[in-house]
Amino acid sequence: METVPDTVWIAACAHRLQRQWHTVDPEQLEEVARDLARDPRLRAMAPDLAAVDWLRPLNEIE
Structure with missing residues (x-):
């Protein structure tokens, strides 16, 4: 898999999170995405x- 620069990965991840949480501040979503990027398993995706x-665990509750 091609290595995506951190800034691009974080922005794309935050964008996807925003599709789930429309009302959350985009800066907060970027902070969550930065946290996710620190997880080696998730960052490899x-x-x-x-x-x-x-x-996924949140969506399983609904």
Whole structure:
């Protein structure tokens, strides 16, 4: 898999998180995405897939 620069990965991940949480401040979503980027397992994934994986437990509740 091609290595995506951190800034691009974080922005793409935050964008995907925003699709789930429309009312959350984009800066907060970028902070969450930065935290996700620190997880080696999630960082190895494409950013949208990492966000979906991280959101999975929340989506299972609904």
